[in-house]
Amino acid sequence: MRTRARGKWGLHTKVPVPAVVILCTLFFLAGLFGSMFVSQDIPEEGPRLKLRELSDEERDLGTISYGETGESSFSSIPFQVLSWKPRALYFPNFATKEQCEHIMALVKKNLAPSSLALRKGETVENTKDIRTSSGTFVSANEDKSGTLDFIEEKIAKATMIPRSHGEAFNVLRYEIGQKYNCHYDVFNPEEYGPQKSQRVASVLLYLSNVEEGGETMFPFENSQNIGTGYDYKKCIGLKVKPRQGDALLFYSTFINGTIDTTSLHGSCPVIKGQKWVATKWIRDQEQVD
Numbered sequence: 693m694r695t696r697a698r699g700k701w702g703l704h705t706k707v708p709v710p711a712v713v714i715l716c717t718l719f720f721l722a723g724l725f726g727s728m729f730v731s732q733d734i735p736e737e738g739p740r741l742k743l744r745e746l747s748d749e750e751r752d753l754g755t756i757s758y759g760e761t762g763e764s765s766f767s768s769i770p771f772q773v774l775s776w777k778p779r780a781l782y783f784p785n786f787a788t789k790e791q792c793e794h795i796m797a798l799v800k801k802n803l804a805p806s807s808l809a810l811r812k813g814e815t816v817e818n819t820k821d822i823r824t825s826s827g828t829f830v831s832a833n834e835d836k837s838g839t840l841d842f843i844e845e846k847i848a849k850a851t852m853i854p855r856s857h858g859e860a861f862n863v864l865r866y867e868i869g870q871k872y873n874c875h876y877d878v879f880n881p882e883e884y885g886p887q888k889s890q891r892v893a894s895v896l897l898y899l900s901n902v903e904e905g906g907e908t909m910f911p912f913e914n915s916q917n918i919g920t921g922y923d924y925k926k927c928i929g930l931k932v933k934p935r936q937g938d939a940l941l942f943y944s945t946f947i948n949g950t951i952d953t954t955s956l957h958g959s960c961p962v963i964k965g966q967k968w969v970a971t972k973w974i975r976d977q978e979q980v981d
């Protein structure tokens with residue numbers, strides 16, 4: 693019975709070995725070419741389409757001739773828009789763990805209580821509770837390893853603002869209970885007097901994870917809480933949890949240079965662990981060191 697079902701090509705049929713090899717090769721090639729044609733005919737969707745677009749772009753566009761201050765290759769720095777009010781972007785894995793650890797080790801011995809720019813009527817004494825972290829300034833040329841130089845270059849690309857507009861890095865360490873009440877990075881001339889230049893953007897590179905607390909907060913994000921008698925110590929609004937190596941960029945002014953009220957921000961108190969952050973303030977004028 694079994695032999696009938698298989699007809700001439702039964703188990704006991706003898707097929708010459710070379711014919712088997714040739715047949716197998718033909719089947720293999722047919723499968724290979726067939727799958728190539730089929731995958732070209734089927735429209736691609738989702739992530740596969742994105743991947744194809746990217747490689748097409750790279751192949752088709754190529755780099756073009758560039759100016760003296762330009763670069764010979766494409767750059768790609770992934771980011772997430774956290775908010776348009778204020779304009780705030782988040783850059784995952786902006787720096788490596790090793791780079792973060794190097795920066796913390798570099799400045800550790802120079803840390804001192806953080807200071808504040810004082811407004812009329814303010815003194816060191818009556819503002820001492822506003823910003824309780826330790827910190828220090830360090831410029832890229834003080835770091836012989838080239839790490840800060842590399843980070844500064846990357847910040848310039850991410851912000852599209854030349855390095856010459858950046859202040860030195862302000863590296864901060866917050867221990868348990870330490871915080872920075874909400875404030876603006878931009879100096880309102882009505883409160884601070886006339887300014888030669890203004891801080892327009894801030895980049896916060898988180899050098900450590902924090903077990904609990906220590907978020908960077910924007911209480912006025914999307915205009916929430918404005919005009920409600922907000923208490924500047926309160927930890928509310930959009931909160932960004934520090935993650936080692938990630939960077940947060942936000943702008944303190946609108947495109948026309950006026951102050952963006954929604955850029956009010958601060959650091960929630962650290963509840964567990966330690967928070968380290970390297971802040972880069974970027975100005976509307978070149979900085980002369």
Ligand SMILES: O=C(O)CCC(=O)C(=O)O
Pocket residue numbers: 864872877896906907908909957958959969971
């Ligand atoms: O530590 C933070 O998350 C905020 C720091 C900050 O506001 C500043 O350095 O201006």
